[in-house]
Amino acid sequence: MRVPFLNTVVFGLAIGVLPVAGAPGGAVIAPPIALYTQFEQAPPQPVMDALQEEVGAIMSPIGLRFEWRSLRAAKGNEVSAELAVVTLTGRCDAGGLGLRSKIEGALGFTHISDGQILPFTELNCDRLRSFIQGELIMMAEDERETAFGRALGRVLAHELYHVFAHTTRHGSGVAKEAYTVQDLVCDEFSFQRKESQMLRDSRLQVPGEPATTASSGNM
Numbered sequence: 001m002r003v004p005f006l007n008t009v010v011f012g013l014a015i016g017v018l019p020v021a022g023a024p025g026g027a028v029i030a031p032p033i034a035l036y037t038q039f040e041q042a043p044p045q046p047v048m049d050a051l052q053e054e055v056g057a058i059m060s061p062i063g064l065r066f067e068w069r070s071l072r073a074a075k076g077n078e079v080s081a082e083l084a085v086v087t088l089t090g091r092c093d094a095g096g097l098g099l100r101s102k103i104e105g106a107l108g109f110t111h112i113s114d115g116q117i118l119p120f121t122e123l124n125c126d127r128l129r130s131f132i133q134g135e136l137i138m139m140a141e142d143e144r145e146t147a148f149g150r151a152l153g154r155v156l157a158h159e160l161y162h163v164f165a166h167t168t169r170h171g172s173g174v175a176k177e178a179y180t181v182q183d184l185v186c187d188e189f190s191f192q193r194k195e196s197q198m199l200r201d202s203r204l205q206v207p208g209e210p211a212t213t214a215s216s217g218n219m
Helices: 043-062 125-136 141-165 181-185 192-201
Strands: 006-011 012-015 032-040 066-070 083-089 108-111 116-124 178-180
Touching: 012 116, 012 141, 012 181, 043 066, 043 141, 043 192, 083 125, 108 178, 125 141, 125 181, 141 178, 141 181, 141 192, 178 181
Parallel strands: 012 108, 032 066, 032 083, 083 116
Antiparallel strands: 006 178, 108 116
């Protein structure tokens, strides 16, 4: 059953313009993946804290750990086993809220070139705020930025799924193609078993071995 359009937002995969962890209890612990972030407008600290905590809460049970770095502060001599670059555009705070949620386009997308998924992801803070503002404005002022950061974390976890599972395919839970407002503001949100296993399996792949990428179809 499809969710009504006005309550959902579809994630996009841009084509061609940009341009080993173990499961919980396992014996293998891989080094953290470096996440380089850059913002069009720096977010308040509560937003950044909630963003990082939510990504950790969603991804760490699968075995993915991240080390957060500022792209602006990078000197070019940093070493990491894996990395992704995350660009956040627009105003990444919970200010300027209206009473009604609006859909203005995809909340996030991951770049593709020649059929290969690239580790470059973009999130649109303005679209996210417009989409969930009807819920945010009903919250106490001191809760809004945490809720907004948590929603950002869920959008980012979705895009990191594409990057690190090496797939354009959508699934269920965090990996589903369209989110409702409630998905972004509810207390808990996670990957389902199938997508969790895909992420775990991708971590065990032999270096240099090509990953299987599903057809994206129309998104």
